[in-house]
């Protein structure tokens with residue numbers, strides 16, 4: 270694998286993701302919403318930053334962009350659909366576009382639902398998905414701007430990625446998502462095992478993510494919903510949980 274991703278915990282429960290491409294040493298940061306801890310993490314990793322990737326326009330994903338950009342003088346990549354509410358973009362991308370990163374390429378997947386202009390980045394080399402606030406471990410993003418049908422379709426695209434894909438999401442919501450998942454799917458054995466591992470990681474002060482897409486397919490109630498109607502029902506239940 271040539272691309273690796275490590276979470277940088279920021280704010281209350283957000284993760285920025287530090288990406289490293291091992292052939293050229295290229296380094297990128299995803300959703301740098303808090304400049305200071307991110308600059309420190311980059312300095313610790315060698316002090317090189319080649320690119321900033323943005324999944325969506327919410328402040329808890331972009332607030333540190335200008336400061337990090339000014340420090341490392343690197344290009345910013347984000348959704349063309351949200352150019353008007355993102356920091357200044359050097360590469361504005363849409364569905365099917367690719368982003369060159371060192372020796373590898375990321376594919377852009379539009380995933381509307383949480384926001385209208387949400388995008389995810391998938392690195393086939395390394396099997397890394399930057400899922401922003403679209404797909405969480407054991408959960409999915411709230412439908413702030415999109416419809417259940419849009420989110421269901423966005424998740425359908427992610428479900429089609431290889432089963433060993435690492436899901437690198439924007440928040441540490443897994444334990445709270447687990448309480449809901451267990452409430453709606455109490456007899457799911459794989460879910461109980463999954464939650465046991467999450468509890469161990471969190472008790473040890475470790476991030477619960479990235480998770481593996483193939484596992485999420487067996488335990489995430491939003492990925493288990495077979496059609497739009499069931500997805501809509503699960504999402505509505507979670508909103509009131």
Ligand SMILES: [Zn+2]
Pocket residue numbers: 325327383402
């Ligand atoms: Zn968000």
